[in-house]
Amino acid sequence: MKPLNINDIAKAAGVGKSTVSRVLQGQNHVSPDARARIESTIRELGYQPNMVASGLRKRRIQTIGLIIPDISNPFFPEITLGVQQVADERGYAVLLANSGWSNDREEDLVALAQRQRLDGMIINPVHISLAALRAFGHSVVVIGTRAAYREFDAVGSNTAESVQLALAHLHALGHIHILALPGPRGQDSTRNREAAIYTAMQARPDKLPQIHYCEFTKSGGYDAVAALLSLTPRPTAVLCGNDLIAIGMLAGLRERGITVPGQISVVGIDDIELASVCCPTLTTVHKPKREMGMTAANMLIDRIEGNIQSPPQMKKMSTHLVIRESTAAVGISSG
Amino acid sequence: MKPLNINDIAKAAGVGKSTVSRVLQGQNHVSPDARARIESTIRELGYQPNMVASGLRKRRIQTIGLIIPDISNPFFPEITLGVQQVADERGYAVLLANSGWSNDREEDLVALAQRQRLDGMIINPVHISLAALRAFGHSVVVIGTRAAYREFDAVGSNTAESVQLALAHLHALGHIHILALPGPRGQDSTRNREAAIYTAMQARPDKLPQIHYCEFTKSGGYDAVAALLSLTPRPTAVLCGNDLIAIGMLAGLRERGITVPGQISVVGIDDIELASVCCPTLTTVHKPKREMGMTAANMLIDRIEGNIQSPPQMKKMSTHLVIRESTAAVGISSG
DNA sequence: TTGTATGCGTTATCAG
DNA sequence: CTGATAACGCATACAA
Numbered sequence: 160m161k162p163l164n165i166n167d168i169a170k171a172a173g174v175g176k177s178t179v180s181r182v183l184q185g186q187n188h189v190s191p192d193a194r195a196r197i198e199s200t201i202r203e204l205g206y207q208p209n210m211v212a213s214g215l216r217k218r219r220i221q222t223i224g225l226i227i228p229d230i231s232n233p234f235f236p237e238i239t240l241g242v243q244q245v246a247d248e249r250g251y252a253v254l255l256a257n258s259g260w261s262n263d264r265e266e267d268l269v270a271l272a273q274r275q276r277l278d279g280m281i282i283n284p285v286h287i288s289l290a291a292l293r294a295f296g297h298s299v300v301v302i303g304t305r306a307a308y309r310e311f312d313a314v315g316s317n318t319a320e321s322v323q324l325a326l327a328h329l330h331a332l333g334h335i336h337i338l339a340l341p342g343p344r345g346q347d348s349t350r351n352r353e354a355a356i357y358t359a360m361q362a363r364p365d366k367l368p369q370i371h372y373c374e375f376t377k378s379g380g381y382d383a384v385a386a387l388l389s390l391t392p393r394p395t396a397v398l399c400g401n402d403l404i405a406i407g408m409l410a411g412l413r414e415r416g417i418t419v420p421g422q423i424s425v426v427g428i429d430d431i432e433l434a435s436v437c438c439p440t441l442t443t444v445h446k447p448k449r450e451m452g453m454t455a456a457n458m459l460i461d462r463i464e465g466n467i468q469s470p471p472q473m474k475k476m477s478t479h480l481v482i483r484e485s486t487a488a489v490g491i492s493s494g
Numbered sequence: 495m496k497p498l499n500i501n502d503i504a505k506a507a508g509v510g511k512s513t514v515s516r517v518l519q520g521q522n523h524v525s526p527d528a529r530a531r532i533e534s535t536i537r538e539l540g541y542q543p544n545m546v547a548s549g550l551r552k553r554r555i556q557t558i559g560l561i562i563p564d565i566s567n568p569f570f571p572e573i574t575l576g577v578q579q580v581a582d583e584r585g586y587a588v589l590l591a592n593s594g595w596s597n598d599r600e601e602d603l604v605a606l607a608q609r610q611r612l613d614g615m616i617i618n619p620v621h622i623s624l625a626a627l628r629a630f631g632h633s634v635v636v637i638g639t640r641a642a643y644r645e646f647d648a649v650g651s652n653t654a655e656s657v658q659l660a661l662a663h664l665h666a667l668g669h670i671h672i673l674a675l676p677g678p679r680g681q682d683s684t685r686n687r688e689a690a691i692y693t694a695m696q697a698r699p700d701k702l703p704q705i706h707y708c709e710f711t712k713s714g715g716y717d718a719v720a721a722l723l724s725l726t727p728r729p730t731a732v733l734c735g736n737d738l739i740a741i742g743m744l745a746g747l748r749e750r751g752i753t754v755p756g757q758i759s760v761v762g763i764d765d766i767e768l769a770s771v772c773c774p775t776l777t778t779v780h781k782p783k784r785e786m787g788m789t790a791a792n793m794l795i796d797r798i799e800g801n802i803q804s805p806p807q808m809k810k811m812s813t814h815l816v817i818r819e820s821t822a823a824v825g826i827s828s829g
Numbered sequence: 830t831t832g833t834a835t836g837c838g839t840t841a842t843c844a845g
Numbered sequence: 846c847t848g849a850t851a852a853c854g855c856a857t858a859c860a861a
Contacts, residue, residue, distance in 0.1 A: 162611075162631060164838055175848040180840060188846060205629065207609045211555060212838035214546045215853050222589070222610075231575050233767075236566040243565075243592060252606065254557070255590040257578060271587065274542045275557075276497075294540065296497065377771075406771055432568075436741055438773025499854055510832040515856060525830060547854035550837050
């Protein structure tokens with residue numbers, strides 16, 4: 160019924176509980192003889208130390224939180240996998256939570272993490288306030304490159320580079336009239352993409368892409384087709400804020416009989432698995448999602464364990480273009 | 495530095511710590527006056543109770559474990575979302591871990607869950623032994639319909655029904671020579687699918703599908719194309735153990751210039767999001783993944799909270815066929 | 830209704 | 846090298 164505790168082991172092994180505790184923690188000031196006896200009784204009895212108790216005492220529960228918007232968005236499982244791999248290797252468990260893109264839920268989750276006394280937290284913030292994040296009181300690593308959070312460690316991909324790569328590709332193909340779907344209006348990651356567009360277009364400000372806002376989802380891209388078709392002159396290419404938007408757009412275009420890349424080229428960002436399977440396969444900018452997760456976890460645990468005292472740093476992972484079937488030179492109206 | 499504790503609040507509010515504890519737990523034996531004072535000081539000071547300490551005392555940490563093979567397999571995020579939604583509503587956090595289809599890792603993770611004194615666990619078992627699962631010592635809900643685990647609560651989809659639906663569909667289209675890819679050899683879920691095939695074919699044992707084993711992955715399906723092509727007479731349809739296999743197969747067939755569904759029909763199982771986006775879109779058997787997760791979480795928490803004393807039950811969620819583009823009548827060789 | 834004392838299972842301090 | 850003993854922060858039986 161009640162699980163074994165350290166006293167049971169101590170008694171069974173004929174030693175004091177402190178000695179048991181010592182071998183449990185791998186300390187060296189314990190005689191080989193005692194150690195052997197203790198280890199064998201632990202194994203025989205199948206004792207599993209209570210991490211809750213030790214967590215209370217040590218103020219460390221070997222668990223970190225990971226707060227993401229939505230695990231069913233294919234971008235995040237890869238991040239998660241990277242985080243878990245490193246966490247696991249370094250002896251931490253991962254508590255996963257979805258904020259559902261909601262500010263209230265983000266703040267609730269951080270408060271929960273605080274009550275749970277998690278050792279640290281990795282968060283892909285959507286709206287959460289700095290105050291709420293600070294209140295957590297432990298180490299935090301942010302996923303993303305938003306300036307607002309620069310007081311925390313962060314890891315993100317190079318948005319400027321991504322957008323630059325995508326636009327350069329379209330330009331090289333001769334596209335002048337481009338529609339950009341940077342994301343939902345009023346979200347920081349949307350603004351980041353917009354800023355990147357402006358930067359990339361500094362040389363030819365007259366050719367700035369049209370901007371249309373939509374959710375980071377398939378249906379967001381699907382619905383954007385209407386906006387696309389209402390523009391004159393009609394854009395010959397679409398730069399999508401992420402692959403899901405792009406895939407929704409592909410579906411919408413196909414339904415209307417518009418060929419890709421014949422009549423319109425589509426490029427995404429993220430390079431999720433879907434991108435290599437959809438039809439046509441999607442030209443997109445690859446983000447090293449798994450590495451981002453691993454890096455975030457390493458940064459966080461380094462902080463937790465005090466290996467780093469330096470000021471917060473931001474790691475921008477570089478991206479690269481993956482050319483597939485959804486883009487072609489303008490005017491090649493194979494459709 | 496050190497977070498506030500219940501004593502700080504008691505002192506600041508001019509009451510005993512037990513009274514604070516009472517309002518924290520929403521007990522009613524406390525004067526409105528004291529309650530008001532305590533609540534306001536809690537809010538003012540931003541106190542967050544330490545769940546580690548209360549967990550140690552109450553032997554409940556309001557956290558459940560979820561062990562799945564691989565979160566990057568699109569089947570599992572949906573399950574996860576269902577689990578998290580219910581867990582959240584009922585006041586539990588979810589600790590997520592990937593077993594990576596490895597037996598050792600499964601057992602390690604269960605042992606970890608035990609050390610962490612999780613209140614319960616939902617697991618999609620791959621190889622783990624009953625002994626290891628029993629050793630956990632708390633409530634367990636299994637995802638899947640494997641007979642070996644019937645001593646635990648379980649929720650799964652009706653495999654017999656899924657396979658039956660898929661085969662009936664192919665038969666209705668006139669397919670006689672069918673290749674089945676039930677999964678990797680020696681895994682229980684593979685055996686389940688095989689058994690379902692035999693059951694479904696009881697009426698015409700002479701027309702039993704050929705069986706070929708492969709991993710539950712895209713590359714598993716991709717590689718299986720070679721096996722398919724080596725058969726004589728060549729099958730006109732393939733029943734895949736899951737959608738990933740099917741999608742890999744689609745890719746492999748396309749590479750070899752074999753048209754789907756013109757020359758070969760392909761049907762999957764799961765109905766992951768990819769299935770509606772790949773090319774051609776995939777006919778498949780829909781599983782209510784989200785509901786499965788929700789059901790599992792509800793069953794688990796009911797057990798944890800003692801709402802259920804009945805013997806372990808198995809809930810089989812029913813499935814339905816989703817007909818898309820990858821299947822057609824035999825002989826319609828549009829390719 | 831409220832406060833006091835004790836224990837939850839570990840770890841850390843400190844003599845021995 | 847080892848074993849008592851006191852925290853860790855909270856919940857609860859019991860007393861007031």
